[in-house]
Amino acid sequence: METPGRRDVARARTRDGAQLISFFRRRRTHEDFADEIEAHLDLEADRLIGEGWTHDRAREEARRRFGNVALARERFYETSRWIWLDQFVRDLRYGWRTLCQSPSFFATAVVTLMVGIGLSTMAFTVFNAYVLRPYAVRSPAGLHHIGWRSETSGGMSFRWNDYLELEDRNDLFDGVVAETMKFVTSESHALAAGLVSNNYFDTLGPRVLLGRTFTAMDEEPVAVLSNQAWRRLYAGDESVVGPRA
Amino acid sequence: MQGTLDVLILRTLLFGPQHGQGIARAIKESSDHELLVEHGALYPALQRLEERRWISARWGTSSNNRKARFYSLTKSGRERLVRESSKWRRLAAAMSRVLGPETEPS
Numbered sequence: 510m511e512t513p514g515r516r517d518v519a520r521a522r523t524r525d526g527a528q529l530i531s532f533f534r535r536r537r538t539h540e541d542f543a544d545e546i547e548a549h550l551d552l553e554a555d556r557l558i559g560e561g562w563t564h565d566r567a568r569e570e571a572r573r574r575f576g577n578v579a580l581a582r583e584r585f586y587e588t589s590r591w592i593w594l595d596q597f598v599r600d601l602r603y604g605w606r607t608l609c610q611s612p613s614f615f616a617t618a619v620v621t622l623m624v625g626i627g628l629s630t631m632a633f634t635v636f637n638a639y640v641l642r643p644y645a646v647r648s649p650a651g652l653h654h655i656g657w658r659s660e661t662s663g664g665m666s667f668r669w670n671d672y673l674e675l676e677d678r679n680d681l682f683d684g685v686v687a688e689t690m691k692f693v694t695s696e697s698h699a700l701a702a703g704l705v706s707n708n709y710f711d712t713l714g715p716r717v718l719l720g721r722t723f724t725a726m727d728e729e730p731v732a733v734l735s736n737q738a739w740r741r742l743y744a745g746d747e748s749v750v751g752p753r754a
Numbered sequence: 755m756q757g758t759l760d761v762l763i764l765r766t767l768l769f770g771p772q773h774g775q776g777i778a779r780a781i782k783e784s785s786d787h788e789l790l791v792e793h794g795a796l797y798p799a800l801q802r803l804e805e806r807r808w809i810s811a812r813w814g815t816s817s818n819n820r821k822a823r824f825y826s827l828t829k830s831g832r833e834r835l836v837r838e839s840s841k842w843r844r845l846a847a848a849m850s851r852v853l854g855p856e857t858e859p860s
Contacts, residue, residue: 581798585798
């Protein structure tokens with residue numbers, strides 16, 4: 510009837526739990542709960558014996574007053590916060606065993622998932638680069654490309670004077686930048702260089718990794734390298750910033 | 755009624771640490787045997803209160819040298835009791851107003 514050894518173990522466990530684990534308290538064991546019920550029945554029986562009941566009838570009465578012991582244990586199990594964890598771990602184990610029984614299915618599933626995830630990642634990367642973040646500028650949605658087309662011939666390019674006129678139209682745009690592309694050769698490397706107006710970086714506001722861009726204050730021509738060109742021509746050397754090329 | 759047992763337990767523990775069987779007895783006696791708690795229902799409730807940190811528990815020895823799990827009120831349990839008590843007092847007062855004075859003495 511008495512199992513003092515087991516109860517001592519339960520007590521030690523509870524004490525550890527109370528002292529060591531403050532937030533993620535160790536889950537109270539079923540044994541501990543069962544011990545508590547047993548202790549209750551003993552105490553109640555003691556009291557009834559004190560009131561004049563015989564030993565056997567006192568235990569019986571204590572059990573009757575307690576009600577359904579199995580139900581109490583079940584409720585204890587259900588009130589515990591970790592019930593889902595118990596079941597989750599069991600599900601995982603079951604799943605693992607099932608997979609191990611059919612390795613070819615296991616392998617097929619893993620490969621299928623790998624390919625699927627890889628493709629999705631790739632598709633999203635492309636979508637992200639071309640649709641979600643097309644330009645690394647301050648407000649891509651407000652960016653417009655102005656074209657010029659005559660009725661007789663095809664496209665026409667803007668001349669500098671046209672640009673200056675457009676730039677004065679503050680009622681239409683927050684800022685107007687001019688850009689033209691030229692292929693240049695630098696130290697036997699062919700480069701695509703964008704010749705841009707001096708307000709280019711102020712207006713578009715892309716991020717700069719090193720050094721500075723240029724502003725409308727600059728008198729001397731300034732070159733800004735793209736990250737790609739910097740890595741390709743100078744192998745990412747930080748000392749290229751500053752000296753005049 | 756939901757929450758009744760919680761308040762009764764917290765109230766009982768206000769007088770000091772007590773084990774489950776003692777709590778059951780105290781509730782019965784302090785309510786003039788009006789409130790009978792099935793002892794089995796007490797323990798899941800104690801467990802719930804313990805998980806909400808309103809009471810704390812540790813194994814100890816009872817006055818007649820039995821091992822028992824003693825519960826005591828925590829600080830937040832005390833606060834909870836104050837809030838719940840005033841709620842129950844208001845509810846009880848409202849009920850007695852609605853029911854009116856006793857018409858026939860029993």
